[in-house]
Amino acid sequence: xxxxxxxxxxxxxxxxxxxxxxxxxxxxxxxxxxxxxxxxxxxxxxxxxxxxxxxxxxxxxxxxxxxxxxxxxxxxxxxxxxxxxxxxxxxxxxxxxxxxxxxxxxxxxxxxxxxxxxxxxxxxxxxxxxxxxxxxxxxxxxxxxxxxxxxxxxxxxxxxxxxxxxxxxxxxxxxxxxxxxxxxxxxxxxxxxxxxxxxxxxxxxxxxxxxxxxxxxxxxxxxxxxxxxxxxxxxxxxxxxxxxxxxxxxxxxxxxxxxxxxxxxxxxxxxxxxxxxxxxxxxxxxxxxxxxxxxxxxxxxxxxxxxxxxxxxxxxxxxxxxxxxxxxxxxxxxxxxxxxxxxxxxxxxxxxxxxxxxxxxxxxxxxxxxxxxxxxxxxxxxxxxxxxxxxxxxxxxxxxxxxxxxxxxxxxxxxxxxxxxxxxxxxxxxxxxxxxxxxxxxxxxxxxxxxxxxxxxxxxxxxxxxxxxxxxxxxxxxxxxxxxxxxxxxxx
Amino acid sequence: xxxxxxxxxxxxxxxxxxxxxxxxxxxxxxxxxxxxxxxxxxxxxxxxxxxxxxxxxxxxxxxxxxxxxxxxxxxxxxxxxxxxxxxxxxxxxxxxxxxxxxxxxxxxxxxxxxxxxxxxxxxxxxxxxxxxxxxxxxxxxxxxxxxxxxxxxxxxxxxxxxxxxxxxxxxxxxxxxxxxxxxxxxxxxxxxxxxxxxxxxxxxxxxxxxxxxxxxxxxxxxxxxxxxxxxxxxxxxxxxxxxxxxxxxxxxxxxxxxxxxxxxxxxxxxxxxxxxxxxxxxxxxxxxxxxxxxxxxxxxxxxxxxxxxxxxxxxxxxxxxxxxxxxxxxxxxxxxxxxxxxxxxxxxxxxxxxxxxxxxxxxxxxxxxxxxxxxxxxxxxxxxxxxxxxxxxxxxxxxxxxxxxxxxxxxxxxxxxxxxxxxxxxxxxxxxxxxxxxxxxxxxxxxxxxxxxxxxxxxxxxxxxxxxxxxxxxxxxxxxxxxxxxxxxxxx
Numbered sequence: 001x002x003x004x005x006x007x008x009x010x011x012x013x014x015x016x017x018x019x020x021x022x023x024x025x026x027x028x029x030x031x032x033x034x035x036x037x038x039x040x041x042x043x044x045x046x047x048x049x050x051x052x053x054x055x056x057x058x059x060x061x062x063x064x065x066x067x068x069x070x071x072x073x074x075x076x077x078x079x080x081x082x083x084x085x086x087x088x089x090x091x092x093x094x095x096x097x098x099x100x101x102x103x104x105x106x107x108x109x110x111x112x113x114x115x116x117x118x119x120x121x122x123x124x125x126x127x128x129x130x131x132x133x134x135x136x137x138x139x140x141x142x143x144x145x146x147x148x149x150x151x152x153x154x155x156x157x158x159x160x161x162x163x164x165x166x167x168x169x170x171x172x173x174x175x176x177x178x179x180x181x182x183x184x185x186x187x188x189x190x191x192x193x194x195x196x197x198x199x200x201x202x203x204x205x206x207x208x209x210x211x212x213x214x215x216x217x218x219x220x221x222x223x224x225x226x227x228x229x230x231x232x233x234x235x236x237x238x239x240x241x242x243x244x245x246x247x248x249x250x251x252x253x254x255x256x257x258x259x260x261x262x263x264x265x266x267x268x269x270x271x272x273x274x275x276x277x278x279x280x281x282x283x284x285x286x287x288x289x290x291x292x293x294x295x296x297x298x299x300x301x302x303x304x305x306x307x308x309x310x311x312x313x314x315x316x317x318x319x320x321x322x323x324x325x326x327x328x329x330x331x332x333x334x335x336x337x338x339x340x341x342x343x344x345x346x347x348x349x350x351x352x353x354x355x356x357x358x359x360x361x362x363x364x365x366x367x368x369x370x371x372x373x374x375x376x377x378x379x380x381x382x383x384x385x386x387x388x389x390x391x392x393x394x395x396x397x398x399x400x401x402x403x404x405x406x407x408x409x410x411x412x413x414x415x416x417x418x419x420x421x422x423x424x425x426x427x428x429x430x431x432x433x434x435x436x437x438x439x440x441x442x443x444x445x446x447x448x449x450x451x452x453x454x455x456x457x458x459x460x461x462x463x464x465x466x467x468x469x470x471x472x473x474x475x476x477x478x479x480x481x482x483x484x485x486x487x488x489x490x491x492x
Numbered sequence: 493x494x495x496x497x498x499x500x501x502x503x504x505x506x507x508x509x510x511x512x513x514x515x516x517x518x519x520x521x522x523x524x525x526x527x528x529x530x531x532x533x534x535x536x537x538x539x540x541x542x543x544x545x546x547x548x549x550x551x552x553x554x555x556x557x558x559x560x561x562x563x564x565x566x567x568x569x570x571x572x573x574x575x576x577x578x579x580x581x582x583x584x585x586x587x588x589x590x591x592x593x594x595x596x597x598x599x600x601x602x603x604x605x606x607x608x609x610x611x612x613x614x615x616x617x618x619x620x621x622x623x624x625x626x627x628x629x630x631x632x633x634x635x636x637x638x639x640x641x642x643x644x645x646x647x648x649x650x651x652x653x654x655x656x657x658x659x660x661x662x663x664x665x666x667x668x669x670x671x672x673x674x675x676x677x678x679x680x681x682x683x684x685x686x687x688x689x690x691x692x693x694x695x696x697x698x699x700x701x702x703x704x705x706x707x708x709x710x711x712x713x714x715x716x717x718x719x720x721x722x723x724x725x726x727x728x729x730x731x732x733x734x735x736x737x738x739x740x741x742x743x744x745x746x747x748x749x750x751x752x753x754x755x756x757x758x759x760x761x762x763x764x765x766x767x768x769x770x771x772x773x774x775x776x777x778x779x780x781x782x783x784x785x786x787x788x789x790x791x792x793x794x795x796x797x798x799x800x801x802x803x804x805x806x807x808x809x810x811x812x813x814x815x816x817x818x819x820x821x822x823x824x825x826x827x828x829x830x831x832x833x834x835x836x837x838x839x840x841x842x843x844x845x846x847x848x849x850x851x852x853x854x855x856x857x858x859x860x861x862x863x864x865x866x867x868x869x870x871x872x873x874x875x876x877x878x879x880x881x882x883x884x885x886x887x888x889x890x891x892x893x894x895x896x897x898x899x900x901x902x903x904x905x906x907x908x909x910x911x912x913x914x915x916x917x918x919x920x921x922x923x924x925x926x927x928x929x930x931x932x933x934x935x936x937x938x939x940x941x942x943x944x945x946x947x948x949x950x951x952x953x954x955x956x957x958x959x960x961x962x963x964x965x966x967x968x969x970x971x972x973x974x975x976x977x978x979x980x981x982x983x984x
Contacts, residue, residue: 033770033804070798071766086771101809101834102748102780108696108842121649132645141640144853148636153624156821157613192684192848203720204600224846228695230722256594274563278525279578288594306562312525317593329648331850342593350600354716356684358823361636 004044004052020055025063032072032082043073043080123439124472127267127415127460130326134385139374140328140365147365155360162351163190163336164363170370171336178376179298180307181320183338190363192356193335194294195221197321201337202229202257204350205290205319210256215243217446217454219266222259222294231257235451238265240409242272243280254287262309263298267417267446267458268408271301277309281316291318297326299379300386302412315340324366326414326462327379334359334366386414392466393459396473402481402491406456414462417443420455423489424480429457433479440476496536496544512547517555524564524574535565535572615931616964619759619907619952622818626877631866632820632857639857647852654843655682655828656855662862663828670868671790672799673812675830682855684848685827686786687713689813693749693829694721696842697782697811702748707735709938709946711758714751714786723749727943730757732901734764735772746779754801755790759909759938759950760900763793769801773808783810789818791871792878794904807832816858818906818954819871826851826858878906884958885951888965894973894983898948906954909935912947915981916972921949925971932968 031037043049046060053060064080067073073080121129162168168188175181175188191197198221206212208230214223216235226233234253236245243260258280262272272280284291293309310320323335339347369375390411397405397418406419420426426442433440443456464472484491523529535541538552545552556572559565565572613621654660660680667673667680683689690713698704700722706715708727718725726745728737735752750772754764764772776783785801802812815827831839861867882903889897889910898911912918918934925932935948956964976983 029799083767085767086774100777101807101832102697102782104696104835104838104842105699107699108839122646129649132648135645135648137643137645137648141643144640145637148633148640151629151633153627153629154614156624156627156629156823157621158823195848204596205594207597207599228720275575275577282578285592290594307521315593331648331650331852333848333850340593343596346596347600350596356687356825358825360823 004049021059021062024053024055024059025066028063028067029070029072032067032085035087037082039082039084041082042078043082045079120434120439123434123437124464124468125433125457125459125461125476126439126463127441127458128326128462129460130329130414130462131382131385131389132329132463134382135329136374136378140369143365143368143374144361147361147368150364151361158358159190159360159363161355161357162348163188163357164360164367167363167367167370168336170367172338174370174375175308175320175322175338179295180311181338182311182314183320186344187338187341189337189339189351189355191335191337192333193325194296194321194323195225196356197323197335197337198222198225198259198292198294199229200351200354201290201292201319201321202226202231203354204347206231206256211253212257212259213243213245213249213255214259214448215261215265216448216451217267217443218259218448219261219294219296220446222292223448226257226259233448233450235448237451238268238270240270241276242270243276245280245283250283250287255284255289258284258289258291259294260291260309261294261296263295263306264301264413266294266296267415267441267443269411269413269416270409271306272309274306277306277312281309281313281318284317289317291316293318293320295320295322297413298322299327300383300413302383302387310338315342327375327382328366332362332366334362386462387412388466389461389464389469390416392469393461393464393473396469400470400473400477402477402484415458415460418457418459419443420457420480422455424455424484424487426455426457428487429480429483432483433476436475436479438472438476438479496541513551513554516545516547516551517558520555520559521562521564524559524577527579529574531574531576533574534570535574537571612926612931615926615929616956616960617925617949617951617953617968618931618955619933619950620818620954621952622821622906622954623874623877623881624821624955626874627821628866628870632861635857635860635866636853639853639860642856643853650850651682651852651855653847653849654840655680656852656859659855659859659862660828662859664830666862666867667800667812667814667830671787672803673830674803674806675812678836679830679833681829681831681843681847683827683829684825685817686788686813686815687717688848689811689815689827689829690714690717690751690784690786691721692843692846693782693784693811693813694718694723695846696839698723698748703745704749704751705735705737705741705747706751706940707753707757708940708943709759709935710751710940711753711786711788712938715940718749718751725940725942727940729943730760730762732762733768734762735768737772737775742775742779747776747781750776750781750783751786752783752801753786753788755787755798756793756905758786758788759907759933759935761903761905761908762901763798764801766798769798769804773801773805773810776809781809783808785810785812787812787814789905790814791819792875792905794875794879802830807834819867819874820858824854824858826854878954879904880958881953881956881961882908884961885953885956885965888961892962892965892969894969894976907950907952910949910951911935912949914947916947916976916979918947918949920979921972921975924975925968928967928971930964930968930971 046057046064050057050060068075071083073082120126167190169185171188172183172185175183202225209232211234212226212231213234213236215238236243238244242262242265262277264271280291291309295308308320310316310318319337319339321337324332408417426444430440430442440457440459443458444453447453538549538556542549542552560567563575565574612618659682661677663680664675664677667675694717701724703726704718704723705726705728707730728735730736734754734757754769756763772783787800800812802808802810811829811831813829816824900909918936922932922934932949932951935950936945939945
């Protein structure tokens with residue numbers, strides 16, 4: 001018989017009866033698990049232990065019952081006997097104090113250390129971040145509050161499969177009027193953003209191991225989605241007319257999917273020419289390939305935006321996709337894709353359980369926001385604002401940049417790309433910039449494996465107020481100069 | 493020179509100048525794209541066309557400018573000349589009228605036709621669906637409205653990386669008090685649900701091609717997440733004590749990951765014994781494997797719920813995960829996982845951009861809901877409600893089921909599993925039930941490839957009011973009898 005009272009007392013002081021019972025059974029369980037109470041040993045009778053612990057007998061009885069119910073002890077004729085249990089814990093307690101856990105996977109290793117993604121998103125020059133302080137928050141709050149007040153319980157089960165009909169209709173109407181997309185509400189599938197849209201397309205349209213042509217340089221999120229889906233990535237160069245696949249590539253490595261950002265190539269900013277669009281459709285059709293048209297920020301293109309590829313040819317093999325992360329705000333997590341009518345009967349059931357659903361309330365609120373005209377008037381304001389910010393940034397670069405500001409062609413959107421001389425590696429510059437609190441991205445981060453990385457910086461100006469451009473460009477220029485000095489490089 | 497006015501007039505009738513310009517340029521673009529206006533042909537002078545169309549010359553000039561800006565025409569000394577463009581559209585217009593699009597992938601083919609996922613979710617017996625009409629909607633609405641009113645613009649950028657600190661703290665406190673999980677807020681990572689948790693674990697902890705042990709039968713969502721992550725699935729049988737890997741399997745096919753639902757095996761309902769839990773931890777540790785402990789509905793287990801495996805041994809190689817889809821509502825799309833302290837320095841940066849973020853407002857609201865005690869009082873009510881519903885269903889099965897009701901062991905939760913004789917294939921029964929408006933799931937849908945499917949039905953009772961159980965069981969019994977007759981099978 002063990003002197004259980006002595007063993008347990010240190011952990012049991014104070015508290016009322018309810019919590020005493022809890023602590024008693026926890027203390028007993030720990031003692032069993034760590035081997036203090038050996039398998040086969042007999043616990044004292046409940047009456048005895050209660051007296052020693054100066055508690056009610058029921059407290060002990062309840063604790064013993066719980067231990068028996070969970071398998072820590074067996075109640076037999078002998079009394080309450082500690083079970084024979086595998087030694088998972090006992091081994092650990094005699095093991096060295098640094099726990100030995102299996103290693104993480106190699107594929108989880110990030111491309112580069114992300115010290116603090118949150119701080120980075122706030123930092124000047126981070127691409128892809130819209131001007132949140134210009135968002136008509138009060139109006140949006142009103143829509144959300146209205147939508148939440150109108151919810152009925154069945155809504156809580158999640159959305160109907162490709163999204164709320166009212167939002168699909170609002171998006172279709174917007175795309176027809178503003179983007180030259182030929183579609184009706186039925187063709188619109190709501191997703192949680194472009195990553196999900198791309199992942200779904202990769203699964204629906206390609207087998208594991210099939211080829212996807214990626215713009216090089218191109219959107220890292222697309223690259224990640226295709227790698228996750230097990231596709232084989234083929235880098236395709238981008239020229240002044242957009243994605244520029246050499247003729248031989250169509251023969252040598254025909255794609256199953258072609259990923260493209262025709263309105264405003266990401267990250268170079270080039271607008272794909274009409275001729276290039278038409279020939280891409282024609283060649284894709286001949287190759288039996290799908291074009292994934294990512295129209296991520298066409299809303300902010302300057303001048304007359306070219307109509308979407310999707311609407312250029314009847315029944316083009318094109319899936320058009322867009323997102324509200326940039327036009328509204330990232331935390332909304334809503335995007336969409338437009339599928340050709342002909343594939344809907346097969347695609348909709350296949351989407352079935354793959355599509356991440358839920359969040360009907362946001363979808364209702366967004367539909368109202370679009371329908372009432374709040375969306376287009378916000379876009380109009382932001383287009384003017386980003387144009388002003390881009391101009392301020394370009395002028396500041398002209399004034400202060402310590403190198404010839406080799407900007408990529410194209411304009412509009414929320415970012416621009418800037419070439420660096422090869423002797424000044426972009427990752428080195430980007431890391432030094434991060435130390436100075438700035439978050440330009442290295443252009444080489446947008447590379448596709450198998451192609452020569454481009455060396456440069458991608459500068460976001462969505463959050464960069466025009467009157468801050470000079471200051472931030474001077475700071476970034478200092479970083480470049482200091483880096484050049486460190487590398488013993490003359491800048492002119 | 494072409495008679496453009498004649499060509500265009502049918503599409504131009506009516507409307508004001510602004511829309512006339514829009515329609516004029518659309519009509520011209522279509523005519524270029526479909527070959528009606530041949531490459532190299534010269535458009536009439538703007539003055540001439542304006543006169544013929546009876547519109548202002550500016551309308552025509554603007555349309556021509558837009559066409560030139562977008563590459564449809566070239567303005568040279570000859571006048572406005574139609575561009576030479578690839579023939580993407582022209583080919584299509586002479587092609588047969590059924591459009592030829594590339595086929596969908598084979599991997600997109602659903603396991604079974606899902607005629608209408610939404611109707612199915614509403615239908616009686618659908619597993620995994622909580623009693624939404626019992627959800628304290630008014631309280632939740634209040635929290636959401638409060639949270640939306642308190643939002644400031646920076647929030648719209650999305651959550652800080654592993655989730656809102658206030659929610660992580662609330663979850664950690666809840667898990668310590670109610671589930672025996674040893675953790676603090678730092679270890680808690682907020683996700684959009686168990687699918688995302690599993691996908692992240694698969695990527696972080698295993699290389700493509702490594703083995704994951706899956707309970708057989710087991711959760712189809714887990715199976716899908718592991719297949720997506722490129723893992724190799726090994727089916728492991730389940731017995732009355734939970735997942736039951738034969739000793740030889742540890743040697744022959746050691747896992748990198750083990751997926752398990754110890755509190756309430758999904759779908760069989762078995763509770764994993766303490767001895768089995770400890771030996772699983774011990775064996776996993778020896779094999780260098782991780783255990784993924786999916787605690788999806790422990791909140792509704794009857795009696796004393798066993799503490800989570802995660803808390804049984806110090807530094808067990810266990811990732812604990814849970815979801816609010818069942819305890820609150822599916823459209824919330826929030827779940828979480830608890831990672832060992834030792835791996836946080838590596839995991840948090842790696843999670844970085846993989847983790848789908850956003851939705852800080854819901855997270856704030858949920859934190860308040862937990863913190864103010866609404867969560868535990870809702871759980872208490874639902875535990876009693878589901879217990880009552882389970883009992884009603886079991887009694888109805890005793891009364892009306894045309895076969896011996898061979899129920900799997902275990903109880904609690906929101907579903908139970910029922911074996912069928914092998915001559916009565918479960919998918920045939922489930923399809924016939926669906927025709928009758930009922931949605932039990934075939935147990936064979938929970939199989940893992942490579943193992944003999946179990947034949948039976950999984951019946952959800954989350955939404956089945958006690959006073960409806962008799963009626964629904966009689967309906968399902970009729971389906972079973974009719975199916976047996978059709979298969980010329982005697983039921984006794």
